[in-house]
Amino acid sequence: MNVSAVLQVVEENDPFLDKFFVGEMLKQLKALDSYGTYDGWSNAKILDPLILTKERKKEIPVIGDPDEITLARVKAYYSALAATLEHETNLMAVTLVNISHEGFGRALVMVGKLIVIDKVLRDTHRFGFSSVEAMCEQSEKLIAKAKELLEKYPGAATD
Amino acid sequence: MNVSAVLQVVEENDPFLDKFFVGEMLKQLKALDSYGTYDGWSNAKILDPLILTKERKKEIPVIGDPDEITLARVKAYYSALAATLEHETNLMAVTLVNISHEGFGRALVMVGKLIVIDKVLRDTHRFGFSSVEAMCEQSEKLIAKAKELLEKYPGAATD
Numbered sequence: 001m002n003v004s005a006v007l008q009v010v011e012e013n014d015p016f017l018d019k020f021f022v023g024e025m026l027k028q029l030k031a032l033d034s035y036g037t038y039d040g041w042s043n044a045k046i047l048d049p050l051i052l053t054k055e056r057k058k059e060i061p062v063i064g065d066p067d068e069i070t071l072a073r074v075k076a077y078y079s080a081l082a083a084t085l086e087h088e089t090n091l092m093a094v095t096l097v098n099i100s101h102e103g104f105g106r107a108l109v110m111v112g113k114l115i116v117i118d119k120v121l122r123d124t125h126r127f128g129f130s131s132v133e134a135m136c137e138q139s140e141k142l143i144a145k146a147k148e149l150l151e152k153y154p155g156a157a158t159d
Numbered sequence: 160m161n162v163s164a165v166l167q168v169v170e171e172n173d174p175f176l177d178k179f180f181v182g183e184m185l186k187q188l189k190a191l192d193s194y195g196t197y198d199g200w201s202n203a204k205i206l207d208p209l210i211l212t213k214e215r216k217k218e219i220p221v222i223g224d225p226d227e228i229t230l231a232r233v234k235a236y237y238s239a240l241a242a243t244l245e246h247e248t249n250l251m252a253v254t255l256v257n258i259s260h261e262g263f264g265r266a267l268v269m270v271g272k273l274i275v276i277d278k279v280l281r282d283t284h285r286f287g288f289s290s291v292e293a294m295c296e297q298s299e300k301l302i303a304k305a306k307e308l309l310e311k312y313p314g315a316a317t318d
Contacts, residue, residue: 096265098257106255108267113308114315115272149272153315156273159308 009051010044016132017043021139024083025050028076049073050135052128066103066125074099074127078107081117081139085109085146091157093146099124109146114157116146168210169203175291176202180298183242184209187235208232209294211287225262225284233258233286237266240276240298244268244305250316252305258283268305273316275305 016022026043038046050073052060075097082093091111099105103124109117129135150157175181185202197205209232211219234256241252250270258264262283268276288294309316 096255096257096267098255108255110274113274113277113312115269115274118272149315149318153272153312153318156308156312156315159312 008045008048009053009056010048010132012042012044014044014132016136017047019136020087021080021084021136021143022047022132024080024087025076025135027083028079029073032072032076047132050128051131052126053130056128057126060126064125065101066099066127070125070127071099074107074121074124077127077139078109078117078119081142081146082109084139085111085116085143088143089147089150091150097121111146111150112157113159114149114153116149116157117142167204167207168212168215169207169291171201171203173203173291175295176206178295179246180239180243180295180302181206181291183239183246184235184294186242187238188232191231191235206291209287210290211285212289215287216285219285223284224260225258225286229284229286230258233266233280233283236286236298237268237276237278240301240305241268243298244270244275244302247302248306248309250309256280270305270309271316272318273308273312275308275316276301 010017022043026046029046030038049069075095078095078097082095085091085093089111093116094110095108096110097105097107099121103122105121105124107117107119107121108115129138169176181202185205188205189197208228234254237254237256241254244250244252248270252275253269254267255269256264256266258280262281264280264283266276266278266280267274288297
């Protein structure tokens, strides 16, 4: 493992760590931690592998299948989006993430019979964000769009 | 392999073989046949493994993961449903089938942002129908329900 992958890039006092979405993301990541790897880890340290700086991105081989941990992180991200949407709308949101061995796929967040988030997944072996702030920004955009759709098609969302 | 799995149960002149849905199902199954196994096979023979008589069902072990061919058949079924729906409505229908190694999962057919078919999958290693007629009946019910939803929520379906 290269140095830049070991050195933590998320600051312990990053203000975005307090966002509701980040809290849900941490819950999801901890839920996947069946071996207790994260015991005693700070939230910043747990989130850290999701932050792909330019240096870190360079170190990820372009060829190669995404590993189980990366796939689990993608699923955690969409589950956190669904949980945040539930929190903000009081409507049950469900995810369906389908990723092939090669790292291509599709991620959905559904409310009732309405698809509120629909993302084509590519290069999932490089799944990550430039910063915690960027992760929050992207999630807020997706949540805002989802809420627009819920307002537009309330019938399908509650069917 | 047991005798009842070898003896073909679908009659060569089964009138349900002429149904549009069955034609789509055959197209899907043939598309998966990368090794040309079906070359020279009749339509009845190609469909035959999907028909699970009581005797055939008994021979499938309850324990065990579904094999690749069974999973491909499940996907073919939902793709054929989507194709039939497209044919009847002129709207593009997309499928997303997610099956775990254990044979559990979920199958969706989506039109625009509307989920028109949503099935929880269980026991996919026993995927099949009691007859071609039963397969047609089940598909017709699903298509009819999907069309109801399309009429109810045309906005979401064309978004």
